[in-house]
Amino acid sequence: MRHPILLALGLLCALGIGVVHADDVDQATHEHAVHVAVGTCGTCHGPTGVSQQPKYPLLAGQNANYVAAQLKAFRNQTRGDADAIGYMWGMSATLEDGTIDALAQYYAAQKAGRGRAGETALVAKGRQIYEKGVESVGVPACAACHGPDAHGMGDFPRLAGQHAQYVMKQLASFQNNMRNVAVMHGVAQGLKVEEMRAVAAYLEAQE
Amino acid sequence: MNCHRTRVAVAARFLAPVLVLLAAPAAHAVPSFARQTGMACEACHTVWPELTHFGRVFKANGYILDNLKQVRGVTAQKEEILSLASLPPLSIMVQLSDTQLAKPMPDPAVAGASQQNGSVAFPQQLSLFYAGKIAPHGGAFIQLTYSNDSGGIQIDNTDIRFADLKTLPGDQSLIYGVSLNNNPTVQDLWNSTPAFGFPYAGSNSAPGIPYGTQIDGALGTNVAGLTGYVFWNESLYGEVGLYRSAQQRTLPLDSTAAGVLSGSAPYWRLAYEHNWGRHSIEGGLYGASFKFFPGAGQALAGPTDDFQDVAEDVQYQYLGDTHLFSVTATRIHEKQTLNATYAAQVAADAGIGNLSNDLTTLRGFATYYYKRKVGATLGYFSTTGSTDAVSAPNSPDTKGWVAELNYMPWLNTKFSVQYTAYSKVGGLSNDILGDGTGRKASDNNTLYILAWLSY
Incomplete structure (x- = not known):
């Protein structure tokens, strides 16, 4: 920690x-x-x-x-x-x-919906961010809280298979603090749009 | 489109010119739905009255989605037998407008004089709505309207429906229901069909299009229809039903009434919608078959004037957070077989017109909005068909463009400037009145300014 x-x-x-x-x-x-x-x-x-x-x-x-x-x-x-x-x-x-x-x-x-495969390069980049974070700007690995399989842990939500459009919108909402969650604001504020797209595509591709 | 009147509007004068207003003045969305659901207008509308996918599902489900405290009744078997909102879902709508023609119309009573240009309507319409849930699986959209052209209060668009939802294997859904309504297509889910199609408001004092098809608003509030529908997986939609004359002010119907339906008129609708990302596209068919007794002095028996309407429609929507774009288009083809009118003309041995006519209406509009705040629509309209010597004008051909700018300071308030340009009216570009005054089609060009408030 x-x-x-x-x-x-x-x-x-x-x-x-x-x-x-x-x-x-x-x-x-x-x-x-x-x-x-x-x-x-x-x-x-x-x-x-x-x-x-x-x-x-x-x-x-x-x-x-x-x-x-x-x-x-x-x-x-x-x-x-x-x-x-x-x-x-x-x-x-x-x-x-x-x-x-x-x-x-x-x-x-309920049985979770099936993920949808995304663009290979984008998904790979998203996986990198999800598992490792972006250390240069202080973005921690998403997997630390949401689990290695993105099924969520405890109070932290399941993200696997989630619609990429929804994930993108939430990350943007955390970033601009309209969805006022201090922890996620800290996580998301360092992410660029392209990085958010990649994470969203990766998550949508998971089951 | 409660102001639409077509060839059947006056009995025994099926081919007489009766002006059809281009606009659809009764197409509305109402804040009572927002009060009932607790959702902002943007949930159901791109910009009202155009529905989003969610709005279409809300309508198909019978307007029942709610978050208000309910007065409930249940049986010992836990069957819900009453569910009434603690507050009735009421709304008020006001339209204030000004109409300016390129050249004023001739005064009908004084030769050489003109009507006053710049018609102010205060109000053009004032409507009271009961729009919302009425039962556990039932909802209603009922509109009462005062309009300055009628000078009175009358029933307007009405759609009372009961619906239910079944979950099918594979997480698919099936919405099914029935609609009791008074205007073919008022119950439809897309804005490419007549009742809730663009333009959503227009002048009621400007000259319009001489002829229109029956399904294009001609029968609104003078029929009662019962239709049944299914909406599979929020994509495939099918509907069939019957309409029967239910004229206002005339009952029971007899030879003094005009344009009375013989029996019941079948109505049908098939549509498919596909959604992906922020996009939605729909393509569909709809139609109806009407048989009218001319009435107006003739017994409601014997031959009828028959109208067979078949139409295609398409709608595309892009719903971004900042940019919204939509396209709607429809083409309605009508085959007319005027058995009753023709027989009467032959019997009188005078003014014998066509036994059969055809009429085709085509409309297409593209709309863009920026943040649901500022928007513009550009569209084309055309009505074409066979010529008939006993009609005046004897050609229905009318074509033109509509451009509209909108500003919405708040989601329930719209200010519009609309310009309608005609290239042809009644088959003519010049001397369209045929009286030698030389009035051109472009003299009917109309500037319409509207303040539209709903609360």
Whole structure:
């Protein structure tokens, strides 16, 4: 943990805040959440969290803790990127904690979508950044938190297979602090657009 | 397009010239959907009323997506039997406009005089909408409009629908539903079809296009249609339905009414949409078959005037965060077989026109917006068809261009400047009124300034 960002991330993991357990969700809440997931969230994210539109993130197989944290951030209007404000603040406004936890469990239980192969050279460059970071500008390896296979760890989201367009947009939002996450702002601020494209292409190609 | 009137608008005068306004003044999007979903307009619209893919899915799903507290009712078997928003989804829309012709039209009452140029409409339209969820799987888009040309309040575009979603193997989806509506294509999901096609607003005081096809807005608010649709995997769309006369102010329908449908008119629609990255492209077909009794003094029986409409449409959209671009186009071909009108003319042994006519309308528009703030549209329109000696004008051929600039200080407010240029009206470029006054087609060129507010 030589890198200050990694140290911060380690502390976040150690805190273990907001862990979602399947046992926490009763049957009625689960059924309600499935109804919401299919009938409401599914409009953009697909009935099982496999969105067809690259503007909307894949949620199938996503870590439950991450989904729950994001839904609460939308509901509490603390996540401030443009699409969060335009889409998710409204859609999450009436979600109760129990439903959020059940939704998180629902998506975590879905089979993740398949990745899409990208341009070989770009994917290779993205892999390099994902696994090693960009030391010259202080960008740490993404794999340190998101896992070597990009399946996520603890509170850190799964990125494997995620739509490149969505990943690009999030990195840009971290960079300009519209999505105000100090750790990711620190990570992303040193990335050039071409490097973000490469990482996004690499992640989209993973399963 | 609630102001469209075509050859069938006046019974027994199927070939008489009835001006068709180029614009579609009733094409709207409404803030009540934003209030219901909690989403900004940009979720469903590039710039209203043009729908994004999400907007199309929202509409296909029956306008039911919501985030409002609901008044609910459930059975002991947990079946949801009531789901009403705690606040009704209401919206208001106002259009204020000014119309300037290149040369004012002749005064119809005083020879040699002209109508006043520069028609101010305050308002051109004032509409109240109920647009949103009405039941667990049902929603409605209902518009009541005061317009300055009618001077009264009347029903406008209406689309009440029930829909549901099934998940198919392989994460594919199937949306299916029914729509009860009063204007063929008002229920459609794309902006390349007539009811919600460009131009989304236009002057109601300028002379327009002499003739139009039936499916191109001629029947709006005078029919009731029930259609069923499926939308597979948000890409393949199919719809069939029937329309029947449901005229305002005349009931029950009898010989005093004009242009009454004989039985029910079949409507059909097939479209395929493909999305990739920020791009979306759609291609489709739609059509309908209408049989009218001329009425207006004749019994609603015997031969009918038949109109067979078949159309193609295409739409392309690019949705960037900064730049937005879209293209819409449609071509509508109409085959007319005027059995009733022709028989009446033969019986009278005077003014015998064609038994059959054809009419083709072609429109195409390209729109660019910068950050949904400033935009421009350029488009071409053309109506062509067979000539008929008893019609005046006896040719439907009308062609021209439309250019529009838009400024949107906020997502629910639009200021537009629209210019329509005609190269031909009623088959003529010069002396288009045929009265020797020498009025040219370009004298009908129209400058239209609009303030359009929705809240």
